[in-house]
Amino acid sequence: MNDILNGKVVLVTGASSGIGEATVLALSAEGTRVAAGARRGDRLESLARKAPGEVLTLDLDVTDQESVRAAVAATVERFGALDVLVNNAGVMLSGPIAGADTTEWTRMVETNLLGSMHTVHAALPHLLEAKGIVVQVSSTSGRIASAYNGVYAATKFGVNAFSEALRQEVTAQGVRVVIIEPGFVATELAGHITDPTMRAAAGDMAASMRTLQPGDIADAVVYAVTQPEHVAVNEILIRPTDQTR
Template identity: 70%
Template structure:
């Protein structure tokens, strides 16, 4: 599932670059649905050329069809470091620069700790935490060169752990810790770093749940409030990006008005 370009794709990208050589460049992971999909479209409407990565690459065509600007779909598995490196390389081959990384790919497989499926734990750690780290590591040299911006999509679960969300919360707490360390490392080089922490959002995330009790609980929570929409989070991302260069929005905590915790 590597995204390293072949001679044929590299030649095609070089030819295409001649027609889309203007505007800043963003790379969005987990772009096949939900927050990633909405953010990619919002960035395109804001004038960005956008590379979009996901495992379900067939869904990325929907973004191409709906976006007003240039979209580069890339098959991406964030749990595979080589795939991430290849995706960043494809982006740079096509556009010649990278200004924004939106590290959004995530997985929620909640359940109790006693008797848990350890494979689910590994998948969440690999996707939510290591995947986020891999994306930053691969993109950082280009972002430093551009004095760019890292957007890390975390969760309210990165602030408050709840029953049944122990491992998911651990990954999101980890994202927040990693992001703050990253901010301190690169802020003097002009790179801005923002962690976005959404509350309950109406996306496919809860459909990943395999535990019937957890799935029922998530449905009950969703039915009990006016949930956030993916477009709401995309607007928050744009808010952070639109600040003047001397302003760095480090954290955006966004809950539905009806959400208590």
């Protein structure tokens, strides 16, 4: 257990599986009190039972601003503060731009980009008071756009741009902003893809390498948020060794 985190309050979005679930468990093991938010409440209850520390489960849909505000308010009401926000909720719906179902574009923008932005907006007054930390889970797609992932990449480029502007606005007030950019991670993310060709391609890509595990990303989050107050780890790019781009 790290004394820096002991007793701190963390809100994790997208906590019901994958990176979010692993992050809740890792931060709980470090002595934090965690608010775990997601739409799948049954999974959150199971997660809370596995966590070594106190976990508040929250019905949270980041595409709904009122849901976001309510989750932040419930976290502060339960624990009395908010020290760390981990913005992890996201969806990847790969496919070609030509002939795309643009409702999927809207879903990605509302979840990955606007959801992250609205959660920061709701949490920021408390994070400023606590001189806390914002962790933004982005992607290698926030650096390198690729065919058939244009909109997903656009949302992640947006997350990175928003995060850097946020950093410049709040760093002098003691709030640190961290961008975590994972490469290919073994999560449910690719399973959301509706295009069968793209879903198969994602499966082939996963089979071609030793993928990252959710715990690898959770370890990076723990590293970033356990630095002393004068150290700001602003960006961590983490790929599987076998991933070329």
